[in-house]
Amino acid sequence: MKRRKTLSSNxxxxxxxxxxxxxxxxxxxxxxxISLLLYxxxxxxxxxxxxxQNVPPSLTVVEGYVLDALKGDTIPFANIGVVGTSIGKTADxxxxxxxxxxxxxxxLQISAIGYKTIFKTIxxxxxxxxxxxxxxxxxxxxxxxxxxxxxxxxxxPAVELINNVIAHKSKNRLENHDFYQYKQYEKLELDLANVxxxxxxxxxxxxxxxxxxxxxxxxxxxxxxxxxYLREKSSTIFYRKNPSSHKEYVEGLKTANLGSLFDxxxxxxxxxxxxxxxxxxxxxxxxxxxxxxxxxxxxxxNFYRFYIMDTVVVSGKKCINLAxxxxxxxxxxxxxxxxxxxDSSYAICxxxxxxxxxxxxxxxxxxxxxxxFIQLRDSTWTLAQDDVMIDFGLGDREKGFGLWGKKTTLMNxxxxxxxxxxxxYAGDQIVIEAQDAAEKTTxxxxxxxxxxLSKTEQHIYRKADKLMETADYQNFLGFKYLWATGYWKQGxxxxxxxxxxxxxxxxxxxxxxxxxxxTYDFSHHWRIEGYGAYGFKDKKWKYNTALTYxxxxxRFNNRPQSALKxxxxxxxxxxxxxxxxxxxxxxxxxxxxxxxxxxxxxxxxGIRYTNENKSGVTYQLGFQTRQLTPAGSLSxxxxxxxxxxxxxxxxxxxxxxxxxxRYAPNEEFFQGQTYRKRIVNKYPVFRLNYAYxxxxxxxxxxxxxxxxxxxxxxxxxxxxxxxxxxxxxxxxTFAKGVSYPSLHVxxxxxxxxxxxxxxxxxxxxxxxxxKYVSLNVEHAFDGFVxxxxxxxxxxxxxxxxxxKAVYGGLDAVNxxxxxxxxxxxxxxxxxxxxxxxxxxxxxxxxxxxxxGNIFKMIRIDVTRRLNYLENPHTSKWRVQGQxxxxx
Numbered sequence: 001m002k003r004r005k006t007l008s009s010n011x012x013x014x015x016x017x018x019x020x021x022x023x024x025x026x027x028x029x030x031x032x033x034i035s036l037l038l039y040x041x042x043x044x045x046x047x048x049x050x051x052x053q054n055v056p057p058s059l060t061v062v063e064g065y066v067l068d069a070l071k072g073d074t075i076p077f078a079n080i081g082v083v084g085t086s087i088g089k090t091a092d093x094x095x096x097x098x099x100x101x102x103x104x105x106x107x108l109q110i111s112a113i114g115y116k117t118i119f120k121t122i123x124x125x126x127x128x129x130x131x132x133x134x135x136x137x138x139x140x141x142x143x144x145x146x147x148x149x150x151x152x153x154x155x156x157p158a159v160e161l162i163n164n165v166i167a168h169k170s171k172n173r174l175e176n177h178d179f180y181q182y183k184q185y186e187k188l189e190l191d192l193a194n195v196x197x198x199x200x201x202x203x204x205x206x207x208x209x210x211x212x213x214x215x216x217x218x219x220x221x222x223x224x225x226x227x228x229y230l231r232e233k234s235s236t237i238f239y240r241k242n243p244s245s246h247k248e249y250v251e252g253l254k255t256a257n258l259g260s261l262f263d264x265x266x267x268x269x270x271x272x273x274x275x276x277x278x279x280x281x282x283x284x285x286x287x288x289x290x291x292x293x294x295x296x297x298x299x300x301x302n303f304y305r306f307y308i309m310d311t312v313v314v315s316g317k318k319c320i321n322l323a324x325x326x327x328x329x330x331x332x333x334x335x336x337x338x339x340x341x342x343d344s345s346y347a348i349c350x351x352x353x354x355x356x357x358x359x360x361x362x363x364x365x366x367x368x369x370x371x372x373f374i375q376l377r378d379s380t381w382t383l384a385q386d387d388v389m390i391d392f393g394l395g396d397r398e399k400g401f402g403l404w405g406k407k408t409t410l411m412n413x414x415x416x417x418x419x420x421x422x423x424x425y426a427g428d429q430i431v432i433e434a435q436d437a438a439e440k441t442t443x444x445x446x447x448x449x450x451x452x453l454s455k456t457e458q459h460i461y462r463k464a465d466k467l468m469e470t471a472d473y474q475n476f477l478g479f480k481y482l483w484a485t486g487y488w489k490q491g492x493x494x495x496x497x498x499x500x501x502x503x504x505x506x507x508x509x510x511x512x513x514x515x516x517x518x519t520y521d522f523s524h525h526w527r528i529e530g531y532g533a534y535g536f537k538d539k540k541w542k543y544n545t546a547l548t549y550x551x552x553x554x555r556f557n558n559r560p561q562s563a564l565k566x567x568x569x570x571x572x573x574x575x576x577x578x579x580x581x582x583x584x585x586x587x588x589x590x591x592x593x594x595x596x597x598x599x600x601x602x603x604x605x606g607i608r609y610t611n612e613n614k615s616g617v618t619y620q621l622g623f624q625t626r627q628l629t630p631a632g633s634l635s636x637x638x639x640x641x642x643x644x645x646x647x648x649x650x651x652x653x654x655x656x657x658x659x660x661x662r663y664a665p666n667e668e669f670f671q672g673q674t675y676r677k678r679i680v681n682k683y684p685v686f687r688l689n690y691a692y693x694x695x696x697x698x699x700x701x702x703x704x705x706x707x708x709x710x711x712x713x714x715x716x717x718x719x720x721x722x723x724x725x726x727x728x729x730x731x732x733t734f735a736k737g738v739s740y741p742s743l744h745v746x747x748x749x750x751x752x753x754x755x756x757x758x759x760x761x762x763x764x765x766x767x768x769x770x771k772y773v774s775l776n777v778e779h780a781f782d783g784f785v786x787x788x789x790x791x792x793x794x795x796x797x798x799x800x801x802x803x804k805a806v807y808g809g810l811d812a813v814n815x816x817x818x819x820x821x822x823x824x825x826x827x828x829x830x831x832x833x834x835x836x837x838x839x840x841x842x843x844x845x846x847x848x849x850x851x852g853n854i855f856k857m858i859r860i861d862v863t864r865r866l867n868y869l870e871n872p873h874t875s876k877w878r879v880q881g882q883x884x885x886x887x
Contacts, residue, residue: 062122063098064130066091066110075134077307077323078112083119090323090337102217110134151305151327158306161322161340166296168346169281174382178241181420182382183413184248185450186233189457190405191216191225193393207472211463214456223391225404230256230460234440234448237411238424245425250433252440252448256464277386277409278369280338280351284719288361288887289680290782291719292332295324295353303327303720311342314349315374318342329358330787331720334369347381349373360783360796361887362856365391365402376414385410410450428615428665492522500531506597507572507632509537515544525550533571538631540601542571559669559676561612569604572631574764576745592750594763594873598634598826598834600741603627616667620660628652628741633829638739639820641701649697649823652741656693662686680725684714695742701821705735705742722782726775727757733770737813739823740768740835746806754850754861754880759804761846761865761878765826765835769808777803786851800850800861807843832872844868852884859884 066078074095081088082105089099106124111117115134122128153159174180200212216225234252239245278285283297293303309321319339326333336353340346348371355367372385386409393402467473482488487496495516503511515531522528530545546567554560575598606624629651630636636649663686668679691707709731716724733743746767749758756778779801787793812818815837816825825835838844850861859882869876 059100059102060122060124061098061100061127062108062130063128064096064132066095066097066112066132066134068115069133069135075112075115077309077325078110078115078132078134080132081109083107083109092325153301156306158308158322159301161308161320161346162295162300162306162324162338165338165340165346165348166298166300169296172345172347172381173281174239174380175241177239177380177416179239179417179419181236181238181415181418182411183448183450184233184235184237185410185448186231186235186407187409187451187453187457188229188231188405188407189227189460190229190403191219191227193223193225193391193402193404195224195226195401207470208467211467214459214463216456219404219406223404227456227460227463228256229258229464230254230457232445232449234445238420240419240425246430247425248431250431250437252444253433253437254440254445254461255438256460257468258464278353278371278388280348280353280371284717285334286681286717287332287355287367289723290332290361290887291717291723292334292355293719295334295336295338296348297719300324303331303333309337312339314339315372317349317375319349326356328788329356330360330783330793332359332722332782332784333720336369341381345379345381347373347375349375349381360787360798360853362796362853363392363402364887365393367391378416380414380416382414383411408451412450428617429613430666487517489519492519493517494519505572505592505599507538507599508535508540511535513542524553535572538572544569544571559612560614561610561618564607564609566607567604569602569606571602572599573602574599575634575741576765576768577747592752593878594750596750596764597632598765599631600634601629601631603629612662616663616665618660618662618664620658623655623657626654626656628654634826636697636739637824638697638701638816638822640699641821644820647699649699649701651698652739652823653696653698654693654742655696656691658689658691660690661688680715682715682717684712687711693742695738697739703735703738703742703822705733705738707731707733707742707744709744721784722780724777724779725756726777728773728775730773731771733814735770735811735814737819737822738770740814740816740825741823743768743770743810743814744772744808746772746774752880754859754863754882756802759806759844759846760848760861760863760880761874762844763834763871763873766871767806767808767838767844768810768825768835769838770810770814772806772808774806775804780852783853796853796856798852800848800852800859802848802850802861802863803845804847805843805845808838810837828872834872836868836871842867853886857883857885 062080066075066080067073068075076091076095078091078095078097079088080091080097080099082101082103084105084107085101085103087099087101087103087105089097091097104124106122108120108122109117110120110132112134115136118132118134120130120132122130170176195212200209212226214227216227217223219225232252232254233250235248235250238247238249278287280294281296282294283299284291285294286292293300295304295306303326304324305327307323307325309323312319312321318341320342322338322340323336324338325335333356334353335356336351338348339350341349350373351369351371353369355361355364357366366389368387368389370385370387370389371383373381374384375381386407388407390405391402392404478489482496482498485494485496486498486500487494493516495514497515500513500515503513505511511533513531513533515529517529518527527548527550528546529548530543533542534540535542544567546565548563548565551562551564552560604624604626606622608620608622608624610618610620612618636652637646638649639645640647664683666681666683667685668681669676688710689708692704693707694702694704696702709729711727711729713725713727716726718724731744735742745765746762746769747758748762748764748766749755749760750764754760757776781799781801783793783796783798786795786797786799814822816822825833827833845866846863847866848861848863850859852859854860861880861882863878863880865874865876865878868874
């Protein structure tokens with residue numbers, strides 16, 4: 001009999017997190033989506049060594065196997081419970097079980113289909129290993145196959161049952177009604193788990209020891225929890241089938257204020273993403289942005305094994321207990337029990353699902369979803385209570401320090417087919433929050449709490465208010481903010497960013513930079529920001545300054561924005577490079593392959609108005625004037641229109657008016673006080689940009705252009721094999737002879753850092769077009785393949801496949817080979833051209849394979865360039881890395 005071993009990884013995991021905390025500022029600290037977990041992990045990273053001191057002394061741990069008394073075979077999926085409590089465990093497919101509890105009970109009840117139920121006395125307050133033997137009954141249950149033999153779908157009553165449930169899904173969903181509405185109460189709690197005595201008694205925390213007074217040992221067995229954060233929400237939900245509309249009107253919202261530790265808006269968005277509402281009837285359920293295959297997906301019989309266990313009564317209804325387990329431990333699937341109404345409705349009465357502990361998700365100890373359904377008077381079954389529990393941790397699953405959270409959602413007062421006024425369903429905004437939602441009185445919450453707060457939960461609000469008044473805590477918030485954003489906050493001003501202080505490039509050599517910005521505390525409407533930089537090779541100062549006026553009273557970067565921005569920019573730039581998703585001057589972009597000596601000095605004066613609404617529509621309207629001066633070996637050369645002499649132009653000036661449109665329905669953000677990071681979901685993002693510009697070079701040559709581009713980005717979830725990101729883009733420049741700085745220069749990447757939306761094998765300035773179409777595809781398997789390979793699967797690596805292609809062209813009037821009055825393309829030192837138009841019917845293409853989650857923070861990509869290998873300074877293969885943290 002093979003027994004599993006548990007390896008302690010406390011020390012190595014902590015070292016990895018310490019390394020992550022040191023490296024993160026270098027990356028410009030832009031990976032905001034992990035901040036909630038890491039803020040607390042890094043802040044308390046050494047508590048694991050003392051965490052064991054907080055484990056309740058009266059802990060009973062039971063583990064072992066359930067065996068057939070006659071044959072000696074293990075009995076899968078046996079039920080082991082503590083008599084007189086609701087504590088228990090279902091054995092796994094190998095008959096193994098393990099659980100712990102603190103109640104003073106010493107009797108176990110063990111049962112399994114086809115075996116006699118027995119009771120066994122154990123020792124309390126101790127750890128013990130048991131081999132429990134059950135006797136086979138004389139009665140064979142013909143409808144249940146639970147023997148250890150090859151599992152088959154064919155002629156399997158459990159599979160027939162789940163297929164009937166799947167076939168009746170649409171009839172059992174609330175969306176089967178034309179209209180419905182109900183009241184909803186949500187309570188979300190986050191606790192610190194197993195904080196060591198050594199940390200709590202630290203002199204640094206002398207003035208905040210009260211925060212650790214309330215310790216709860218009842219919510220999570222074997223863990224000492226310190227309630228830290230609480231959020232309550234009271235809403236009314238409205239649904240209309242046709243035209244489709246789903247609205248949540250938030251009447252009350254109450255949150256424990258912990259300052260910028262969590263950034264209240266950011267906390268809400270992050271936890272909304274983290275504790276996503278799982279619809280058991282969906283084909284896939286998103287957990288940590290990963291698509292888990294639902295047991296009610298039509299594909300589930302191919303990825304799950306189903307077993308009929310017994311019949312039980314749930315909510316007064318006779319139900320069939322159907323257990324389900326993954327066929328492969330590597331797949332993103334659940335395990336648990338479905339309780340199915342034993343009638344022709346095949347409705348779900350109750351669901352209990354967990355994520356297997358061996359699943360490829362970092363730092364996850366446990367995730368459990370429990371959903372309770374009720375049958376209304378019209379026979380409709382509807383979800384009445386949804387509980388989601390998540391346990392994160394470092395080191396030992398039972399004793400290590402971590403985070404424990406639970407979200408409870410309760411629903412009542414269901415009303416069907418009672419349509420409301422049209423304005424209730426109007427607009428694209430899904431969640432509408434009342435202006436006074438955060439100001440509700442105690443009487444409101446007493447009436448609208450569908451579940452009372454416990455004493456420890458009540459104390460969270462008071463502890464948070466007291467904590468905000470202590471100087472030690474405020475100092476801690478300052479260090480946390482520096483680590484998370486790269487900015488050092490002093491009063492109403494922030495200095496940074498750390499990631500851009502030092503960098504190198506071929507034009508400036510070593511570059512030092514420092515900037516700053518005012519905060520929301522400085523002004524609710526005005527914001528001043530800028531930076532200064534100096535290159536020791538070109539001996540030039542660069543700087544940027546901007547002034548923003550926010551028309552509404554929202555924080556900067558909060559949605560919806562309505563702001564006017566005026567800026568002046570004076571710096572160096574790689575022609576055509578778009579640094580929207582990364583910093584242009586951080587240390588990781590300082591090391592580049594190949595030739596990198598062509599940039600220009602860019603001076604820009606611009607003004608822009610931005611307006612966005614909560615329906616996802618954003619528009620920007622603005623004007624900017626630019627002056628480009630070649631730097632390094634780059635030069636602007638063209639023929640003189642009067643005598644055809646080759647002349648060198650010292651600079652190019654451009655005046656441009658622009659309009660940018662963006663539509664991102666149901667978009668979500670991780671929102672901080674001065675930043676926001678988009679949470680990628682299943683909804684597309686559309687962009688449409690237009691610009692009209694006029695060029696005037698230093699010799700008086702004049703030209704004008706119209707620039708139009710459009711793109712769409714969409715993530716497709718494909719449980720259990722991961723997800724696919726697709727970006728489709730196209731553009732057209734209409735001009736009668738315009739030089740290449742005003743055309744489309746494709747985003748190449750010569751750094752050592754891999755970038756998803758760049759061409760990682762293309763050289764800077766290699767391709768230029770006035771019309772183009774591009775396709776960028778990346779599929780993340782989330783370990784679907786690697787986690788099935790022996791030995792490799794223990795590493796929990798994750799694989800990626802990428803494909804990128806772009807095809808374009810140049811009109812004769814914009815091509816220097818046919819129109820010598822426009823700027824010639826750049827050349828290398830040997831006079832060979834470095835910039836090209838595309839050959840007929842020959843798009844540029846590259847493919848790649850990546851392995852991520854190496855040491856839980858590194859991704860390595862190998863890229864293969866498929867064509868245009870005859871161009872100078874190119875190669876077939878390239879290896880790049882990326883710091884990428886993900887759950």
